[in-house]
Amino acid sequence: MASLRDAIKEQQEELQGGNAWVAFWKEGRSWHSEAFHLDMGATLYPEDEWRLREIEAADPAAIVLNGYLSEDMTLDELTTSIRYHYEHRMNGITGFITEYSDRLSPEEIEEGRAAARAAGLPFSEKPFRDGEDFDPYVYDGSMSVEDYELMQRMTENERSERMDEPILSGYLSNLGAYAEGRPAGEWVTFPTTAEHMKEVFDRIGIDFKNYEEWHFTEFQSPIPGLAAKLGEHEHPDELNYLGKLLEMQFDDDREKFAAAIALGDHASSVEELINLAQNLDCYWIYPSVHNEEEYGHYLVDELEEPELPEEAKKYFMYEEYGRDAAINDGGLFTEQGYIYNNQNTFTRWYDGRDVPEEYRVTPALPEPGRPDPEKVEMDAAPTGQTTAQPKEQAQEPRPVIPIVLTSEKPADKLKEITDRLEQGITELFESERYKEYLRVMSKFHNYSFNNTLLIAMQKPDASLVAGFSSWKNNFGRNVMKGEKGIKIIAPSPFTVKQEVEKTDPQTGKPVIGKDGKPVTEEKEIKVPAYKVVSVFDVSQTEGRELPDIAVDELTGDVDRFKDFFAALEQASPVPIGFEKIEGGAHGYYHLEEKRIAIDEGMSDLQTIKTAIHEIAHAKLHDIDLNAPKEEQKPRVDRRTREVEAESVAYTVCQHYGLDTSDYSFGYVAGWSSGKELAELRGSLETIRNTAAEMINAIDGHFAELQKAQEKEKAQPQHEGSTPEQPEAAPQEKAAFTPETIYRVRRNPYSDREENACLLQAYVTQENGRAKMGEVLFRGTPEKCRELLGQLNAGELTAGQVKELYAKPQEQPEMETVSPEKQAETPEAAPQKETQATVTYYPINEAAARHAKEMNSFSDYKPGSATAAYRQQVDEAAELAERQKARVDPMYHEKIDSLLDTYARKLAANINKGYEIDARVPSILIAGGSNFPTGKKEKQNAARDRNMEEYQEIEGLLDKIRSTGMGGISADDPQAVQKLEKKLAGLEKTQETMKAVNAYYRKHKTLDGCPHISPEHGQKLIASMASYDRAPYPTWALSNNNAEIRRVKERIKSLTQQKEIGFTGWEFDGGRVEANTQDNRLQIFFDEKPDAAVREELKSNGFRWSPKAEAWQRQLNSNAYFAANYVKSIQPLTGEKPTDLQRAHIRAQQSAAQTKDAPREKAAMPEYIYKIEANPRSDSRENLSFLQAYLPHGDGTAAIGDVLYIGTPEKCRELLGQLNAGELTQGEVKELYAKAQEQPETGQDDTFSIYQLKDGDETRDYRFEPYDRLQAAGLAVDRANYELVYTAPLVPGTSLDDIFTRFNIDHPKDFKGHSLSVSDVVVLHQDGQDTAHYVDRGDFKQVPEFLQEKQPQLTPDELETGEKIRTPRGTFYVTGMSREQMEAVGYGVHHQSDDGKYLIMGNGTRAFAVATEQENPLKAAEQTTEQNYNMIDGWINNTPTVDELEAKVKAGETISLVDLANAVKADKERGKAAKPEKKPSIRAQLKADKERAAQKKPAKQKSQDLERS
Secondary structure: OOOHHHHHHHOHHHHHHOOOEEEEEEEOOEEEEEEEOOOOOOOOOHHHHHHHHHHHHHOOOOEEEOOOOOOOOOHHHHHHHHHHHHHOOOOEHHHHHHHHOOOOOHHHHHHHHHHHHHOOOOOOOOOOOOOOOOOOOOOOOOOOHHHHHHHHHHHHHHHHHHHOOOOEEEEEEEHHHHHOOOOOEEEEEEOOOHHHHHHHHHHHOOOOOOOOOEEEEEEEOOOOOOHHHOOOOOOHHHHHHHHHHHHOOOHHHHHHHHHHHHHOOOOOOHHHHHHHHOOHHHEEEEOOOOOHHHHHHHHHHHOOOOOOOHHHHOOOOHHHHHHHHHHHHOOEEEOOEEEEEOOOOOOOOOOOOOOOHHHOOOOOOOOOOOOOOOOOOOOOOOOOOOEOOOOOOOOOOOOOOOOOOOOOOHHHHHHHHHHHHHHHHHHHOOHHHHHHHHHHHHHOOOOOHHHHHHHHHHOOOOOOEEOHHHHHHHHOEEEOOOOOOEEEEEEOOEEEEEEEEOEOOOOOOEOEOOOOOEOEEEEEEEEOOEEEEEEEEHHHEEEOOOOOOEOOOOOOOHHHHHHHHHHHHHHOOOOEEEEOOOOOOOEEEEOOOOEEEEEOOOOHHHHHHHHHHHHHHHHHOOOOOOOOOOOOOOOOOHHHHHHHHHHHHHHHHHHOOOOOOOOOOOOHHHHHOOOOHHHHHHHHHHHHHHHHHHHHHHHHHHHHHHHHHHHHHHHHHHHOOOOOOOOOOOOOOOOOOOOEEEEEEEOOOOOOHHHOEEEEEEEEOOOOOEEEEEEEEEEOHHHHHHHHHHHHOOOOOHHHHHHHHHHHHOOOOOOOOOOOOOOOOOOOOOOOOOOOOOOOOOOOHHHHHHHHHHHOOOOOOOOHHHHHHHHHHHHHHHHHHHHHHHOOHHHHHHHHHHHHHHHHHHHHHHHHHHHHHOOOOOHHHHOOOOOOHHHHHHHHHHHHHHHHHHHHHHHHHHHHHHOOOOOOOOOOOOHHHHHHHHHHHHHHHHHHHHHHHHHHHHHOOOOOOOOOOHHHHHHHHHOHHHHOOOOOOHHHHHHHHHHHHHHHHHHHHHHHHHHHOOOOEEEOOEEEEEEOOOOEEEEEEOOOOOHHHHHHHHHOOOEEEOOOOEEEEEOOHHHHHHHOOOHHHOEOOOOOHHHHHHHHHHHHHHHHHHHHOOHHHHOOOOOEEEEEEOOOOOOHHHOEEEEEEEEOOOOOEEEEEEEEEEOHHHHHHHHHHHHOOOOOHHHHHHHHHHHHHOOOOOOOOEEEEEEEOOOHHHOOOOOOOHHHHHHOOOOOOHHHEEEEEEEEOOOOOOHHHHHHHHHHOOOOOOOOOOOOOOOEEEEEEOOEEEEEEEEOOEEEEOHHHHOOOOOOOOOOOOEEEEEEEEOOEEEEEEOOOHHHHHHOOOEEEEEOOOOOEEEEEOOOOEEEEEOOOOOHHHHHHOOOEOOOOEOOOHHHHOOOHHHHHHHHHOOOOOOHHHHHHHHHHHHHHHHHOOOOOOOOHHHHHHHHHHHHHHOOOOOOOOHHHOOO
16 A cells, blocks of 8 residues: 555656656555656647546546646655645646647537538548658548548549559551551550450451451550550560559559669560569669759768768768769669669569460460361461471571562462472472472471472571461560561462352252242352461571470480381381391382381491381382283382482481481482473472371371380389379358457657557458557567567467566565565475476575665565575576577577576675675664765665676576577587578578568469468468568568578688688797687686786787686687787797688698599699790680690799690689699690580680779779760770689670679679679670670670770881972971871871972971872861961962962963962952951950850869769
């Protein structure tokens, strides 16, 4: 029971401070008090108002007082005054709430509600202050249900209006009708439905029969830049996929998407745009930043990067700093703000192949039947077509030799191409042309003869052809720009309506009408027709990789040979046998016995080729010898039979990739001469049909054999299999159950960091929203997040969290009431059982009793000190048990150790506290007279120190809580194993978060997400109000990814540290040991060091360990650096500790290499290696060679082997590996041999990185975009750069891959700075070099970087020996032209009198240059007068009238033009002779000042602001 005096004493400081209002009330006979603070607007906090109403309900007479009471009042006076207020009901709670609450009165509420309803708006009773966010999706009780629903409807209507605007529209056109001059098209809005697309296709005439190709002629979208990224051949399914993703975006995501398009990282195709829409978390955008200066202000003022004093900000160059930062970011300033790639992992959710089923809207194509190759010519390879892979070395694709058709009408085009076919047949029968035709036939054996020949005529190396749209829609590839089409003939049937006689379906006879005439009816009849179309070969396209459709070669694979030969036997019309054949023949077909004989002992390949040849004879040239001659079919001559059989064999072998190099058709020219075109065409048709028949038959039999073998192999595996379990029946949807979720949010009433955040409960509702619940905790963001994690993990309840918050708020009360005496002894006191083995340390009961007597009138309860101590230890033991349940068992021992340390130190601290409390009695016990004030002050100081020690001991509980939860010390012997386990968990978490986000982006819900439990999914959805766009926000993925990289680096560091180890040393007076078991660098002195040495050790991080009896610190490289500064422990060898450790590392590495190297390698002599220039080089591929030298003892060296010949970069790379011991001489020679065997494999492809040299001469080039260099007249000059890195170029590596690697994950041997603007990357591919300038957001090809400067000519070198004289001196004549002289810095000074020479100088020297007679006006304009600093006009060089008269008198002829010019020149000379008034010196100075002011000063870059 507390008295009023006690309650006032507790709040005395608040009362007299004047900052708080204090409530006083009674509950029973006990008085209570509580302080309340108003907000900055002098209004009550809502929770304080609720609390006051609770107090008023408990005691209607409760009062609230402020610090108007005098600071001089004593406690008794305060008690009297407050009692008076309470008894007279002064300052009641109701009046206080009315005065300081910002809630509206009932009248005002009704008036506002009526006005809102009249305006059709929702009304809220909650007043909102400036800066306070209103959450329309959380019902907080401030408005009625009707108003809340109205607000939701208005919000949805507003969003619907915004969403009604089409995201993406395209004008879809019928390509066939467009080509025929009958355009048919319609606008399509995406996303759309399959039904709508079918209706559109029907309306524009795409029926997949007569017309099957479409294209888009125009796109429109409110998203800036999107329409420009789309092409005419886009597929509607992909556009619908993209439109659906954009439709699901929020406004700010759409803004980021538009900015990312402008940035251009992943926006070159619809495939990339689809992936970009799902990877917006890879970009950061600042909507308020639109230029370099604003970015500089944002970095400095908002992010404080760097932190600058306010005074320094006045002089800071924000624009330059923002520009450099943007260059390093690779960002872009767009209309939507500044955006850049934050280097998060970009996931390709869509690979450009299969659009998800739910987004497909294009009508399915009709199933193609297998056409009759005799009747139908195809424009694309049929399904299942296989192509041959010749064994000969792959060559560069040959360009198409197009057939140019001059006709306009389709019928005329068809006739024109048919005529070209007949000409092609006559030109075909040359040996190589004929082989090319057969190779084409092997790849297009199901094509008609006409189309096969047309393909062979235009592109003999074609392997797979298809139409433009077919490549795009069926294969995901695009025809490259500039490629020419291959003309072939394609079916183009059309339907017509005709009147025909109606037939009786039963009899098939015409139906006769009443008039006696046959009844007619209108029917649609399909008329066969053909047209000329263009197709393209696969080598003319680029895009998605094609599936492996090539036939496997049969060389060397005996098992496949057996299967293939078995298929041949089944395809043969007669049996096949083996026998010994004399005379060198490989085989024969026996006409009488109807069998094929093959020579024994031949290779597998020769056997197969012979079998195919003889099967062709059996199919084509078989006759019945027993039949009468008149009934036997005519047989072609022997030469024709051999040509046909050999052609069939060559075609079939080519198709299956067999070696055909031994086939020769030189005799076909003689065979074909004299034959009619029809006869030749018939033979070619026969060859084509037979080859196609054999290929199809072999394919069918071979596939059946393979299928049967696979079935036999799989049979044993199925014997022990269990039947499939039936699928579980779908469960009925459970009734909705409200669930409490928790969120951390900002505290709007925070006044300091300690209460910056709130941990609040929310209750879910059936409509998917959540209703705000009670606040559980106020504290720092870190503490709130920690408690949130424990709540979600079920480790704490809401009540326990509230208790945790209540404990720090409770103020300790002075003990004024004596407890009843109890007789229980400490041993008899009941203890709470714990699972942990707890060691209780003794408590000094005598000291506790003495301390009690010195500070309290109440009696001491025996055993209470020990009971209190054990209660604290038990609570710690419970905490330890909870932590053990949460972490891996490997941490249990450490938790037990921490618990024991806590119990031991706590006992010592409590005993020390009792001893301190017993030193001086309380003033209440001893009285005020002669009170030992000095001793009391010392006691208080000792109490403070003991309390600090107690707080440190309580910190052990935090260590218990954190054990196993993240931090892993290098001291832990199992640190690497723990880190690897942690890494696996982090990587799994990263994949889960990405998968959950992807699932949510696709489905907009987490229902059915396979990666998390339904309960967890509901919690994530409920917590998305703080994340807004995805269940796991961008920063969570970034932070986790950074943690993964950090853990990997730590594992690598600890592993290397464990393998190499550390070394110790001896010093004068002791030794230093590297204790790897305890992970400590320990110093052992022979005698106790003096105070100066101890201080020196402490200042460098060493601490005394009584257990180890040594000075020590953690064993790492920093310990050795610290030891360098301790003079008393320097090694006896005179070296520094760091030098000893480096030598130890080198020795360990050398020992490891020696151990791993072969024994004979150790016995090899020590060679040295150098790179020499190859004097026989004919290309860059063999510009240098790597030479070995064997040194002698006299300082000379013998020349060894040449190990490698190649590019300088490759030789340097191998030299480094040789010197590092990574390669041997033999291995280098093997590398060279392999490179020679496979010169076209791309193994010699390299890339090199060049960066600007340091120095002022390259200052204006550094980090400058390419367009700015050009504007400044600067060039990307190789002389300004130095080579910093060269490495092999892995196939498939792009420039973007190189940029990413050299910004995120540098190779160890890379010594330059991160790849940035102004760097140059040189790619060496296929023997060609290309230079690429790193520009803003892209690469710019710079061929000038690779151009070698030609040596400049000098006039001295080309002197002719002649001299000429002019009035201004004598000059040597040079053979250089005027342009060459100007290129080396010479300018025209004057011209000789006869006009034959120009005198050109550079300020120090001058030469004469021969020139042709020019227009004197032009020559004068290009001539410089050096002496008088003015231009001599043509006037000075034009003869005067007197000179012309003298020429006439001398008998020379002059022209009237010269005379007219002379007259005009004399007049001008008269004007020029007029004297001008010389300006004064003051006027000249003023003019010079004005000219200087007009010149714009050169822009200087600040060295301090360059960012690498």
